[in-house]
Amino acid sequence: MKHLKNIRVALAILFFLPIFLYLIDFTGKLPMQMHALLKIQWIPALLSLNLVIIAILVVISLLFGRIYCSTICPLGIFQDISAWKSRFFSKKKKKFRYTYKKPQNILRYSILALTVLIFVFGSSFLVVQLDPYSIFGRIVSQLLRPLALFANNGVAAILSNMDNYSVFKVEQLSFVPVAFVITLFFFVLISIMSWFSGRLYCNTVCPVGTTLGLLSKLSVFRISINESSCNQCGACEKSCKSQCIDSDAMTVDQSRCVSCYNCLSVCKRSGVNYQFGYKKQKAEVSQTPADGSRRTFLLTSGAVISTLAFANAKTLTGQKEDATLTRTPIMPPGAGSIEHFNTKCTGCQLCVDKCPMQVLKPAVLQYGISGIMQPHLNFSTHIFCSFDCNICSSVCPTGALKEMPIEEKKLVQIGVAKFRKDKCIVAVDETDCGACSEHCPTQAVHMVPYKNGLTIPEVIENICIGCGGCESICPAKPYAAIYVEGNKTQIAANKPAEAEKFEKKIDDFGF
């Protein structure tokens, strides 16, 4: 029994380390297939309707409880690390110092109900903000990755001064203040909660934790206290980072137990058991908290309804009326329609991190409130969607971006270039430019005769894929003479016509 904890720790490291390294990797050296580790996360599996993964996760929970929270969820492991580290800073250097706390039922069930309800109403606002895997993704993307890049670039600068180019500079471009602040808020909140109270966040805020808590009430194997051998020493209670063991009452709150098995490893008298406990527990559960749960339910629904009433339904579903945000946001290729994308994307920032062009950025209000953190394309000099690349759609764990072969991606129209002659260098300065056409992979933007031997761009919309090469390089400042208007529904562009082949044989120099 005692080794169960070690197995749990080993498993957690086995999941956490690759996920962490994969998310932070900016060199592209780690295999892209590692995104499989993210597809087995709860919310991504649910959103992508990956029935096999869902079934496996449900079975595991029904058998052993919240194993997911203790081993697979990177945010859970992050909290364990935080809680574990805090020990070295506490005055008494005590290994375990938890005490039993009552569950925050109103809060946790309200949050879960709100998350589900708002999602059903068509906005994934709370799913995006509260999915634990995605929060972890954002912590890496917004807080830790920039530090790694900073270190890398420092090394690169020193080496390049010594004519060594083995480490090269990677530009930091994805900084978006709103995304940073929100991520920092969650980082601080979760760090503090876990530092002082273990898994309090998982058992109070996290909707996945709450759901799994409900599920694990039915689990086959569970922690229980053996009343005959227990001497109420309280060691298990002190070691319980979920603060769900009440050693005085000799009860374990199954809904909050994350199956970490710390209690098993500290009990010296085999007073804590992990065993088949289906029948016995069932009666217990229905017994005590009946009154409480009804009250909780009423309060919960009250909270939910009032929140919904306060929140303008329109804002929640992501429609915006702000005139300054006139451009339709440009979704990554494979997003399908804006409704599909906004519903499925959890803003985990994986595509943002993996985009070799760094053209993807977390949205602020481009998609409305519910789309905060969801990626959109943001063009700037040399930053546009690479024609020969489908990395974003191939790594997306939630199915928000449909995976597709590269030849198909090359025809996905994510937006359409709009040319504004009155701002174009050729018309204004009467000098040649053509930077836009140069960067156009399909030649949807091509140069046509203007005057005095000059040529000016023209757009063939049905072969434009909206990659933004033209907008990114347009030298007209501050507003580009050519820009991409996003498509609300991505469609297939026509295949550009091939040039006429030159068959004649040339065997003269011509000069």
Next chain:
Amino acid sequence: MKRRDFFKSAAVVGLASIFKPGTLAASTTAASKISVQTGVDMVAVMGGEPEIMLIKAMKELGGIGKYVKKGQKVVIKPNIGWDKKPEMAANTNPELVGALIKLCKSAGAVEVLVFDHTCQDWQKCYTNSGIKAAVEKAGGKMVPGNDESYYREVQVPKGVQLKTAKIHKAILDCDVWFNVPVLKHHGGAKNSISMKNLMGIVWDRQFFHSNDLHQCIADSATIYKKPALNIVDAYRIMKSNGPQGKTEADAVTLKSLIISPDFVAADTAAMKMFAQVQPTNIADVRYIAMAEKLKVGTQHLDKLNVKRIKL
């Protein structure tokens, strides 16, 4: 033969200086020195594989040892602007780059660096152009050009529009460098050859586009650190939809190579070859005439000693 060539070129230089006082100075000290030494201002080869053509041409120019001395640091600047495979002719032929590195190494170069300030994802450009593999195989080193920190500002005193430019430090710090462009159609500049290839040693290209592209290209050819040679790859050229091309139908295999220390002459010759495939008015490629006006070189190929070799 050599003596005759010497007299010929001396006569040409002399004549040129009478009729167009600027041209002599314009063909740059390096260029005129070379023409005096070997009598060859330009070599054009046709009908061979890139490596064979390069070896033949370098022989005519007096051998690689004339340009690269033992212990020198060499930089090669091909066009690697686009994430396209070699068959598209969007980038310089990798075999040509590899062959040039081998020559430089054989002449005793201590290191040969290769870079471009690419237009697309630089790592993909380096890899998919085939140039990275060719360079590493031949013993050269790929250097990134993707960050402003690799560039240093220099004055361009003769520039009309371009007065200063940030140039890649590999160029500024080397002993000798070779400009190795590919001959291409180009939507903005009409054609991309040796002078247009200089935009890849510069950091801020948008300045070019917003301040009379052609003039800036001509200005950039006046920078103090000139390439020893412009080696124009015309093994495959891009006849249409340049500079990146849509499909392989935009490429035409000419199996040719044009080498000259003179920017203007190299680009003029390349344009004449290009016009056989895609009729183009050379006057529309305005930076060529502008560069001539800045005394960068000459468009009058008939006044140069041009060596033509068919294999």
